[in-house]
Amino acid sequence: MPREIPLFDALIPTLLLILIGSALIYVLIDQLLRDVDWDRFVWHPALFRFALFVILFSGLGLWWYS
Amino acid sequence: MNPEPSQSALIGRQRLVALQNFFKEEAASWLFVLKTLIAALIALWLAYRLELESPKTAVVTVFIVMQARTGMVLAKGFYRALGTIIGSGVALLLVAAFAQERVMFLIGLAIWVGMLTAGATIYRNFQSYAFVLAGYTACLVGLPAAMDPNAAFDIAVTRLTEVLLGILVASTISGLVFPLSIRELLLSAALKRFATFANSSGRALSFGVPTEEWGSLHLKAINEIVTLDSYRSVGIFDNPKTRLQNQTILRMSADLIAAASTLHVLNRHILRLNDPSMNAVREALDPLLATGVRLLQTHVPTSAFEAQQLMSYIGEWQAEIQKHKSRILAENTFSPEQQLAFDTALMLLEQFIDEFRHYGRSHSALQDARIIEDDDQAPPLIQHGRHATDFSQPLIAGLRTVLMLGAMSVFWINSAWPTGVLALTIAVVVSALFSTAPNPAKMVFQLWQGIALSFVAAFAFQFMVLPNLHGFTQLTFGLIPFLAFAAYLMTRPKWGAIGVGFGMFFSTLAIPDNVTQFNYAGLLNSGIALLVSATIAALAFLTVMPMGNQLSRYRMMRALNRQLIVACLNPLTGLRPQFERDSRELLRQIAGMRGFNTAKDRATLTDALTIQELGSAVLELRTLLGQPHSLDAARLSSVQTAISALARFYRHRNQRNLRALRQAFNNVIPQVFDQVFDNKGKEPTSNDRKIQIYLHLIQLQVQAIPDIDRPAAPEPEVSKEVAGYAA
DSSP, X not given: OOSEEEETTXXXXXXXXXXHHHHXXXXXXXXXXXXXXXXXXXXXXXXXXXXXXXXXXXXXXXXHHO | OOOOOOHHHHHHHXXXXXXXXXXXXXXXXXXXXXXXXXXXXXXXXHHHHTTOSOTHHHHHHHHHHOOSSHHHHHHHHHHHHHHHHHHHHHHHHHHHHHSSOHHHHHHHHHHHHHHHHHHHHHBOHHHHHHHHHHHHHXXXXXXXXXXXXXXXXXXXXXXXXXXXXXXXXXXXXXXXXXXXXXXXXXXXXXXXXXXXXXXXXXXXXXXXXXXXXXXXHHHHHXXXXXXXXXXXXHHTTSOHHHHHHHXXXXXXXXXXXXXXXXXXXXXXXXXXXXXGGGXXXXXXXXXXXXXXXXXXXXXXXXXXXXXXXXXXXXXXHXXXXXXXXXXXXXXXXXXXXXXXXXXXXXXXXXXXXXHHHHHHHHHHHHHTTOOOOOOOSOOOOOOTTBOOOOTHHXXXXXXXXXXXXXXXXXXXXXXXXXXXXXXXXXXXXXXXXXXXXXXXXXXXXXXXXXXXXXXXXXXXXXXXXXGGOOHXXXXXXXXXXXXXXXXXXXXXXXXHHHHHHXXXXXXXXXXXXXXXXXXXXXXXXXXXXXXXXXXXXXXXXXXXXXTTOHHHHHHHHHHHHHHHHHHHHSOOTTHXXXXXXXXXXXXHHHHTSTTTTSHHHHHHHHHHHHHHHHHHHHHXXXXXXXXXXXXXXXXXXXXXXXXXXXXXXXXXXXXXXXXXXXXXXXXXXXXXXHHXXXXXXXXXXXXXXXXXXXXXXXXXXXXXXXXXXXXXXXXXXXXXXXXXXXX
């Protein structure tokens, strides 16, 4: 898998695109979860969110580079 | 019966409570220290791992951004990132344009920084901070980049990376490790405001609060509302619940200000009733007031529940007044003058209770995290985080920075000072950072102390500690005592600026780059440059149009006068909240100026309170004139003439206009009286009576305005207040 992708002739690290992608997915999931008022079931909402993002990002990154 | 607790047991209990409070406070402080340390060290480690140019920048950023509440960190971080990005962009632009022309480059930089420093005084809260940052980041990136134009882009990118890393780490840690929401702080501040308001209304209703004391209460209230608003602006970055509360807080502040402005007019009126000629009115009012005064003075709400309880009692009181007022009116026979005074008091009282209940309702909605649905009032106008000010204020702030930058540049160029870049940068940083503080010179002096301390500490660290350390873990242990000391100082409000200075500059001076260099001469040079630049910044604040100079005072007072003109002449839609907000904001800025406590300033404060009262009354009057009433065209035009005479007087305050103003009101009062007495057979419609009451209130206030050409007689204000009726 390419480590860098040329975007308008500038080399952009693929990881950056993955970061942006996972941030978008994260926002989407967060919106969906907010509708069901999920933070009643979670002890530490901020930690939950952070972990969710880390899982998304590292999952996507590992999948891309494996 | 309980035995009386012995004296020593009481003292023991008091000590226990004090000790508990102490530990509660200490625990919060140490939690903050812990979070700051974790964030700083993680940022440092990451910066080393990523092999950034100067890892210290990440640590410095952590120290700047770190605050007790998560929302505050996120807000500050967000605006800091914004400011840094814009500033770096502008720096690159400047380097690209003037790489060879250092004079042109410095002029361009000075203009940019001056403009943004000016912008920072117009906006409030963290928006203002973003302006400051965009200004000085341009300096921070631009100066080193101009020294080495080929590496300019790299310098900008590295700087940006380091700052963003620091922000990211600080936000994450503050959000994850024992996060503290701004919500409790907001709620307790709101409750405190409510309790204070209830208490001072109790005092105002019983015998009136003397003007001078009322002025300081008024200022305290304004400042508390501003604090609430700053919490609100941070709340947007807090959890989603606080985000939803935004509208409720705005609503509560608007209700509070409405109630407070009526209370302000009512207080002045009750003071006038203390005049002996008004004894009958006072006695007739007492039974109506007694319940409320007792309620407000004995129930000091310490919880949201108690606040709600108080409001339900107030509701009962309102019903009681409704029931008894016609009986009391029938029982008493007043002279027309007394009758007017009584009606005025009653109307204001009823209006006040009504508004107070609105405020109570929106306050409890905030406490219970409810959202008020029925919007019978337009939401208040607090937009874009901008606040009213006179344009002289941003102009002075901008010019001061430009002058300082210019003077230091000339010195730097002519002396070829090796650390001139650092000195120039830090001077700009310091003067921009504190340009919005109420007493910048004092803050800079504290910062100076922090720098001096950090200079000594950095020497100790580099000479004695650093040579013995190997690897990151040992570096961590070497740094912890110093960083913890800085973080602990930051939790003390008294030494906050020392703490920030120590944290920032200790990190700048002492933390080694990726390739450790022991450069004692360099350290000495940098330290001296820092001290010199902070001194020059302090000197600039003290000498170039210092805060509270005659010109700004004059300009701000004029801006306040203009508020009243606006209240008299502008179209009415949305005018009332705008007037209440802007006039308060201006008063807050005037009172925040350095050395605000001389006799002349107290006169200013009285003047400002008069403007507040006149403005509220005029706005009410104008609203009433827009509603159905039975004034004929001639009388209506004489009222209009009086209002424009008021505006004219506040445009040019001279004796001629004052005489014209008094004349106008002396003409209009008997006319409107005539009409009401003409209609004596029929019950005057209540709007007519209200118009008369507001005219009467304005006239009393107008008569109390001291003459202009006579040098202001040292007559105590209270007696003048009472003289409203005696005259």
